[in-house]
Amino acid sequence: MxxxxxxxxxxxxxxxxxxxxxxxxxxxxxxxxxxxxxxxxxxxxxxxxxxxxxxxxxxxxxxxxxxxxxxxxxxxxxxxxxxxxxxxxxxxxxxxxxxxxxxxxxxxxxxxxxxxxxxxxxxxxxxxxxxxxxxxxxxxxxxxxxxxxxxxxxxxxxxxxxxxxxxxxxxxxxxxxxxxxxxxxxxxxxxxxxxxxxxxxxxxxxxxxxxxxxxxxxxxxxxxxxxxxxxxxxxxxxxxxxxxxxxxxxxxxxxxxxxxxxxxxxxxxxxxxxxxxxxxxxxxxxxxxxxxxxxxxPSPIDPNYTDQLVFEGLSVDLHDASGKTIQGSMDATLAAKQAALNTMEYLCNLGYTAEQVHLLLSAAPIDVHLAALVDVPNACATLALPTKIFDRDITPNGMGPDGFEKRDYGQAAIRSDGQRAVDIFAEKRERQEKASKAKQ
The missing domain is CATH 2.60.120.580 (Acetamidase/Formamidase-like domains)
Incomplete structure (x- = not known):
């Protein structure tokens, strides 16, 4: 060569x-x-x-x-x-x-x-x-x-x-x-x-x-x-x-x-x-x-990560900033985004920051598929996350009785002035906590 x-x-x-x-x-x-x-x-x-x-x-x-x-x-x-x-x-x-x-x-x-x-x-x-x-x-x-x-x-x-x-x-x-x-x-x-x-x-x-x-x-x-x-x-x-x-x-x-x-x-x-x-x-x-x-x-020698945790996404926006559920119509892009956001939220629950999971899902060998584009009104996409790339069990089997251990993974490199992206997952948790307290 x-x-x-x-x-x-x-x-x-x-x-x-x-x-x-x-x-x-x-x-x-x-x-x-x-x-x-x-x-x-x-x-x-x-x-x-x-x-x-x-x-x-x-x-x-x-x-x-x-x-x-x-x-x-x-x-x-x-x-x-x-x-x-x-x-x-x-x-x-x-x-x-x-x-x-x-x-x-x-x-x-x-x-x-x-x-x-x-x-x-x-x-x-x-x-x-x-x-x-x-x-x-x-x-x-x-x-x-x-x-x-x-x-x-x-x-x-x-x-x-x-x-x-x-x-x-x-x-x-x-x-x-x-x-x-x-x-x-x-x-x-x-x-x-x-x-x-x-x-x-x-x-x-x-x-x-x-x-x-x-x-x-x-x-x-x-x-x-x-x-x-x-x-x-x-x-x-x-x-x-x-x-x-x-x-x-x-x-x-x-x-x-x-x-x-x-x-x-x-x-x-x-x-x-x-x-x-x-x-x-x-x-x-x-x-x-x-x-x-x-x-x-395709290549015959790509890495083969067969042990995957697969997240589904539909063309229904469950992560809108207002907290409302927004119905789409056979929108494959929206479905793929939802699959990714569902995966990001899951990983944030393990202790990663929003910036870290955004970067990780961009760089790691994840597989995204269009699963169904026929059942109106919801297109369906999936995101397959390789589980063996992590040094812990990130599947539901890895949870304790109170959920996942939330570890401190530090932070990605961010701007020297400390500016960060909006953490939509933290905002969602705050809305859920307020709603739960209101019911009580």
Missing amino acids: SSAPMLVTVDPLKPAAEQAGLMNRWHPDIPAFATVKQGQMFRIGCHEWTGGQIKNSDDSDDVANVDLTRIHYLSGPIGVEGAEPGDAVCVEILNIEHYDSMPWGYTGVFEKEDGGLFASRFNTKAAKAIWDFHGRFTESRHIPGVKFAGITHPGIIGSMCSQELLDDWNKREQELIDKHPGASPAVALAPEPKNAYVGQDLPKEVMDKIAREGARTVPGREHGGNCDIKNLSIGSRVWLPVYVPGANIAVGDLHFSQGDLELSFCGAIEMAGVITLRCSVVKDGMKKLCMNQPIFQ
Whole structure:
């Protein structure tokens, strides 16, 4: 594996915006940084997704101050010989390793205005957990009592868009923005020239066009991109559509581990590292594979946590700030949120803080499934929590006669000014206690 050539060399301890072979926008005018033959193994160095903005520290001021115009410094693009528009490229993910100089990663919760599935629910304030890597395992000083094997994968892997596809992305996403003026968090991110970066020597007029038109890397799209699929991991394959000659594949946003949903937006264990790949071309693959979006084959070597505690969620909001029960209609997102919130509340009852459980469920290898989307009015989702990642029995069998022992697990890294998210579970307990006293 080590004999495979390194096509992009990255120093994870230096800012990404000073290094060659990186890019943070999608645009067809970005040329291939290197080209590979079909069947050739090659390695690519990858910076962590913020390009060096987040530090191994015990506060979350860096997360609070992150500049989201300087994110997703992807490595590439890498051209594949023989790939033409209409083909598909099969990319095999052969290995991912962290840098010896950076044997750690992090999970973050952003401020409310920057997004995340529960940004509005918790009125989120910046929080962070640092995870230390020990081979394939990880643990965090900010979330004690937990250790697990990572499902290591690239959060972003995609082929380059054509100009026609780029124009369509920009048009439809701008229409969405126009429908929701002033939304916080934003419903989409329009092209932003500020801090657009391509680590190649390009003519000024070309770079200006890329900065002006280039698609932001936050969402996944038809070409792949930022899909954050945890099981697109070491040993898996992904078939990507080809829109430009050479396919021009870019990869980055490496994750040591992640749970389904990536709840906190910066919700994986973000890392810098080296990924080893191999590519082949399926001629006329978009037609032959009926390909509208990528197709992938999961890895045969992912960690297998079969002992799970499964929490159900329905499209009924039981965690509304007002304390009211709000009925939804076949809302799969609401059902998934409820499953996650039910799990969070359960773990808080063991002694973890709201910030810690938010970070943990983002980073740990949880499985979220849509169980039923047919029985009106309630969609049903489930969240499966691996029980063996904890150093105690967290199942109902682990309760004493008075319930669970509530331990002191400290706190995640939070802002140095002490600001914290709203603890909706504490508010719920207060309402329940008041209601109980009123009955008495």
